[in-house]
Amino acid sequence: MDDQPLKNIIEAILLxxxxxxxxxxxxxxxxxxxxxxxxxxxxxxKLLQDxxxxxxxxxxxVGGGYRIQIRDTMQPWVSRLWEEKPVRYSRALLETLSLxxxxxxxxxxxxxxxxxxxxxxxIMKTLLERDWVHVVGHRDVPGHPAMxxxxxxxxxxxxxxxxxxxxxxxxxxxxxTIGAELELDLSDIHELQLAPANxxxxxxxxxxxxxxxxxxxxxxxxHEATLxxxxxxx
Numbered sequence: 001m002d003d004q005p006l007k008n009i010i011e012a013i014l015l016x017x018x019x020x021x022x023x024x025x026x027x028x029x030x031x032x033x034x035x036x037x038x039x040x041x042x043x044x045x046k047l048l049q050d051x052x053x054x055x056x057x058x059x060x061x062v063g064g065g066y067r068i069q070i071r072d073t074m075q076p077w078v079s080r081l082w083e084e085k086p087v088r089y090s091r092a093l094l095e096t097l098s099l100x101x102x103x104x105x106x107x108x109x110x111x112x113x114x115x116x117x118x119x120x121x122x123i124m125k126t127l128l129e130r131d132w133v134h135v136v137g138h139r140d141v142p143g144h145p146a147m148x149x150x151x152x153x154x155x156x157x158x159x160x161x162x163x164x165x166x167x168x169x170x171x172x173x174x175x176x177t178i179g180a181e182l183e184l185d186l187s188d189i190h191e192l193q194l195a196p197a198n199x200x201x202x203x204x205x206x207x208x209x210x211x212x213x214x215x216x217x218x219x220x221x222x223h224e225a226t227l228x229x230x231x232x233x234x
Contacts, residue, residue: 057070
């Protein structure tokens with residue numbers, strides 16, 4: 001099998017997959033008697049990446065494998081395909097997610113120690129339901145509290161190959177910086193600083209957060225399913 005047909009096959013598989021695929025998953029798409037070598041698949045991926053350099057799409061490696069997606073520079077135009085407003089998350093949720101990402105494995109109590117306030121149950125429920133975090137074990141202390149870490153879905157959502165792709169802590173001074181690095185829309189959250197935010201002080205923030213998540217689920221079910229995950233919307 002020469003390079004051009006193999007490139008075409010890999011391209012078609014990635015476009016149709018609807019999710020990132022690992023090298024092993026790509027190889028499993030071939031019958032045993034026609035299965036290429038791993039090195040040949042890697043070379044086909046590299047050639048595709050070179051082909052896409054001057055185009056509006058890119059073939060990238062994220063936590064879950066390889067996928068084809070629009071380039072970040074194309075999002076201002078592509079985003080106009082949908083009328084829904086971008087999903088926005090509360091300051092408290094972003095603080096909690098950031099602490100899990102940078103200090104994992106971390107318990108809920110340790111998050112509360114850093115933030116200085118109780119972590120809302122709805123925040124942890126949201127992060128778990130969106131499959132951005134999961135329980136990775138239990139701390140060997142009285143009560144055996146659950147320890148949380150990020151998932152491959154977290155990496156895929158934010159187009160990260162691994163946790164090493166996160167901006168270093170020395171580069172981050174506040175949540176606005178984190179939002180810029182992760183391309184989150186924080187325009188409706190005022191005076192963001194990584195300081196305690198009382199998750200339970202008002203019910204409004206949690207209600208707005210849950211409404212945003214519900215909206216996200218309905219809108220993502222439309223545009224992400226329609227384009228079979230060949231684009232990334234932040």
